[in-house]
Structure formats: C-alpha cells, structure tokens
Amino acid sequence: ELFGAELGSEAAYTFSGFNGAIFSWQGCTLSVSGDNHTAYVAGETPMDSYINVHMALQQLRVQAHNGDMGAAPRVMIVGPEDSGKTSLARLLLNYAVRMDQKPLFVDLDTAGSSMTVPGTVSVTPVTKTIDIEDGFMGYATSAAVSRPVDLPLVWQYGHELPSDNPVLFNILVDKMAAAIDKRVAADKTAAASGLIVDTHGSTDISKLETIEHAIRTLKINTLLVVGNERMYSLLSNRLETMSQGLPQLETTAIKLAKSGGTVDRDAAYRQQQTSRTIKQYFYGTTREPLTSFPTVVNFKEISVLRVGEDVRAPSSTLPLGETRKLTDTSVFEVDLDESLFHSVLAVTDIVRPADFVSDSGAADAEGEDATKPSASYDWNEAVGVQAIGFVNVSKIDMEKKRFTMTSPVAGRLPKQVLLDGYVKWMEVV
Numbered sequence: 314e315l316f317g318a319e320l321g322s323e324a325a326y327t328f329s330g331f332n333g334a335i336f337s338w339q340g341c342t343l344s345v346s347g348d349n350h351t352a353y354v355a356g357e358t359p360m361d362s363y364i365n366v367h368m369a370l371q372q373l374r375v376q377a378h379n380g381d382m383g384a385a386p387r388v389m390i391v392g393p394e395d396s397g398k399t400s401l402a403r404l405l406l407n408y409a410v411r412m413d414q415k416p417l418f419v420d421l422d423t424a425g426s427s428m429t430v431p432g433t434v435s436v437t438p439v440t441k442t443i444d445i446e447d448g449f450m451g452y453a454t455s456a457a458v459s460r461p462v463d464l465p466l467v468w469q470y471g472h473e474l475p476s477d478n479p480v481l482f483n484i485l486v487d488k489m490a491a492a493i494d495k496r497v498a499a500d501k502t503a504a505a506s507g508l509i510v511d512t513h514g515s516t517d518i519s520k521l522e523t524i525e526h527a528i529r530t531l532k533i534n535t536l537l538v539v540g541n542e543r544m545y546s547l548l549s550n551r552l553e554t555m556s557q558g559l560p561q562l563e564t565t566a567i568k569l570a571k572s573g574g575t576v577d578r579d580a581a582y583r584q585q586q587t588s589r590t591i592k593q594y595f596y597g598t599t600r601e602p603l604t605s606f607p608t609v610v611n612f613k614e615i616s617v618l619r620v621g622e623d624v625r626a627p628s629s630t631l632p633l634g635e636t637r638k639l640t641d642t643s644v645f646e647v648d649l650d651e652s653l654f655h656s657v658l659a660v661t662d663i664v665r666p667a668d669f670v671s672d673s674g675a676a677d678a679e680g681e682d683a684t685k686p687s688a689s690y691d692w693n694e695a696v697g698v699q700a701i702g703f704v705n706v707s708k709i710d711m712e713k714k715r716f717t718m719t720s721p722v723a724g725r726l727p728k729q730v731l732l733d734g735y736v737k738w739m740e741v742v
C-alpha cells in the first residue's frame with residue numbers, strides 16, 4: 314500500500330519529486346529503478362497505531378450508519394511541520410473509501426493546499442482512493458474531468474498562514490462548516506463517514522486560536538496529535554477547558570508517533586512542491602492532462618480585490634511610533650499594475666454593477682496607497698465568498714491597459730471580480 318491505497322501486483326508506478334513509504338502487511342518484493350532515488354527498508358513503522366485509529370473510526374461510522382449520527386467521526390490532524398499530517402489524512406481517507414465510506418476531506422493547510430492552489434481552504438467529498446502516483450491533485454483533476462460532484466469547494470484565503478489573518482480564516486471555516494452541514498444533511502453515507510481535517514503544521518501554542526475555532530465550528534470529536542508530546546499535553550488541557558464552556562463538545566485527543574520516514578522539507582523543496590501543485594491545477598497530471606487557455610482582459614473589465622491587510626505595505630514602512638490598525642476583513646481594490654504579474658487570482662461569482670467604474674485605475678493611482686479601500690463601491694460580499702476557479706496573470710500590457718490571464722476554462726472570463734492571493738506562479742515552458 315502507498316498511504317493506504319493498494320498497489321497492484323506486477324504493476325509499474327512512476328513517481329517524480331515525491332517521497333513516500335510503501336507498506337506491506339505480508340511482505341513483498343519491490344523493484345525500484347530510476348535516478349536520484351533513496352530506497353531503503355524501514356525497520357520501524359507507526360502503521361499499527363494508524364490502523365488502530367482507522368478501526369476505531371470505522372466503528373464510529375458503523376454506529377452512525379445505525380442511527381447514532383453524533384458518533385460520526387470528525388477527525389482533525391494537528392502537529393508540527395513535516396510530521397506526516399497530510400500523509401496520515403490520505404491514509405485514513407483511503408482506508409475509509411476502501412470500506413465503502415464517503416468521508417469529506419477538509420484542507421485547512423493554507424500554505425500546503427493539497428486539492429487546489431495554495432492560500433485557500435477547501436472541502437472535498439472523497440469517494441475513490443487518492444491517486445497513487447498523482448496524489449490529491451490527481452484526485453481533483455480526475456474529478457474535474459469526469460466526476461464534477463467530487464470537485465472541492467474552495468475559498469480563497471489569500472494569506473500564507475492561518476495566524477496571518479485569524480479573523481478572516483475563522484470566517485472561512487464558518488462558511489465551510491455551513492457548506493458541510495448542507496452536504497451531510499443531503500447525504501446520509503457522507504454524514505456517517507465523517508470528516509478528516511488536515512491543518513497547517515505548527516507547535517506554537519499561542520497561534521492555535523484558529524485550531525480551537527475550527528474544533529468548535531467543525532464539531533471535531535477526534536483530535537490526532539502527530540509527533541509532538543508537548544502539543545498533545547497542551548491541547549488535551551485546552552480541550553478540557555473548552556468542554557467546560559461547551560458541554561456538547563466532546564473531543565478526544567489521541568497521540569500518534571511520527572513516521573520515521575517523513576522528510577523535513579526545506580524552503581526550496583516546499584517552493585518546488587507549491588509550483589508543481591499550481592502547475593497541476595492549470596495543466597492537470599501526466600495521466601490526466603488539462604489544457605489552459607490565454608484570455609485577454611482589459612483593465613476596465615475587471616476588479617481585483619484583497620481581503621485583509623495588504624502584504625505590499627508592511628508595518629515596517631509606517632512612520633516611527635505608528636502602528637498599523639489591523640482591519641482584517643476590510644476589502645481593498647488592488648491597483649491593476651505590474652505588481653499583479655504572475656499572481657494566481659481566484660474567480661468569484663460576485664456580480665459587478667453594470668455601470669461600475671473601477672477606482673483602482675491602474676497607472677492613474679501611481680504613488681497612492683495601494684491598500685486604500687475602494688470608496689466607490691461596498692465590496693463586503695467578497696468576505697467569505699467561494700472561489701469558482703483560478704487564473705494566472707501571465708502577461709501585463711501597461712500601455713494598452715490589459716492583462717493576459719491563463720485559465721483552465723476557455724473563453725471570456727466568466728465573472729469580473731477576482732480575489733488576490735499570496736502566491737505567484739511563473740509558467741516555465
């Protein structure tokens with residue numbers, strides 16, 4: 314198995330830019346070939362404890378299928394960076410699917426989004442095992458091609474870490490919880506199968522307020538703490554305090570060991586993986602390629618918004634003694650200029666008034682504060698709006714005041730209001 318998905322015997326699989334562990338319950342012979350690989354046989358594995366967790370979750374699902382809906386496992390995985398949280402989520406999802414369950418995968422790992430571009434949060438119904446070679450993006454791509462009901466629901470957060478803008482992050486989790494409630498009300502199997510929530514890696518207890526909010530909002534009943542004793546102990550205490558204020562919240566924390574094989578990724582490796590994920594969003598995977606199309610858009614046809622403090626104006630640039638007032642959910646109209654080059658923007662379904670004249674005015678606003686809120690229109694509906702897709706700004710013509718945007722959907726941009734993100738991506742031909 315690879316993270317819970319069964320490998321075929323005598324089958325060949327191709328991996329690139331990937332680390333992982335192949336596990337066998339009975340032993341097997343593997344033939345490995347290719348460049349730059351480090352293949353070894355591990356002596357120790359936490360797989361026994363992982364399968365025990367799966368069996369316990371499965372029992373809860375059976376209870377839920379038998380009518381005790383409150384038992385449905387709502388699992389959140391937390392732990393330090395590179396402790397194997399996403400891999401454990403993948404394993405638990407795969408085991409659930411192999412037992413005919415339909416869990417929801419909630420991705421709160423904003424910097425390392427698995428199913429779509431980074432800087433987002435998403436929820437995806439998982440009805441098939443996660444692609445062995447192409448992972449979560451392979452799952453999302455095949456959903457885009459042939460199973461639209463399994464496509465993720467995505468919200469553009471636009472910042473790297475949950476702690477960058479906790480107010481906005483919590484609003485998005487609330488929106489997501491409402492979408493999940495709707496989904497599980499309409500699908501009993503999904504409701505009983507529960508959720509698996511992946512989170513951003515952190516051990517900084519002072520930054521765990523977003524985790525606590527998500528535990529409450531997503532009604533998490535099982536908290537898996539991977540690879541950090543101290544975090545387990547602190548969170549167990551916090552859960553006790555939280556349940557005093559919220560008696561209906563019963564969350565059990567379980568401590569799990571990190572797999573010895575997990576790889577500590579440096580910034581360059583993470584960057585490479587981010588770039589690969591974005592490329593797969595626009596161009597699919599080797600087995601399921603997608604086509605992206607360039608679309609030319611005039612500045613006056615679109616508005617690009619940003620929710621929360623603008624990253625281009627750091628606090629360090631303020632006059633001495635002045636502090637920035639965090640206006641976490643203020644909506645800013647971003648100036649249309651070269652700073653948007655290579656940006657990955659979310660397409661929203663916000664309708665711009667027909668007579669709207671953008672005050673971002675591109676070069677006209679030169680020298681002005683790029684973060685000034687738009688005076689001409691109240692964009693508040695942009696807070697917590699769902700992303701219906703993403704485009705990449707691949708060219709900017711300042712003279713003719715137009716962008717070329719790459720989009721996996723052909724034709725004109727369907728809507729004119731876009732949300733800025735934090736990632737930049739340059740297509741390398």
Ligand SMILES: Nc1ncnc2c1ncn2[C@@H]1O[C@H](COP(=O)(O)OP(=O)(O)OP(=O)(O)O)[C@@H](O)[C@H]1O
Binds near residue numbers: 395
């Ligand atoms: N048992 C294993 N053997 C080898 N590689 C592994 C194993 N488990 C995970 N990995 C690899 O280690 C890296 C980190 O794992 P993973 O992404 O699951 O960690 P994470 O805790 O989710 O990270 P993040 O800090 O992004 O939240 C990934 O490249 C993953 O493919």
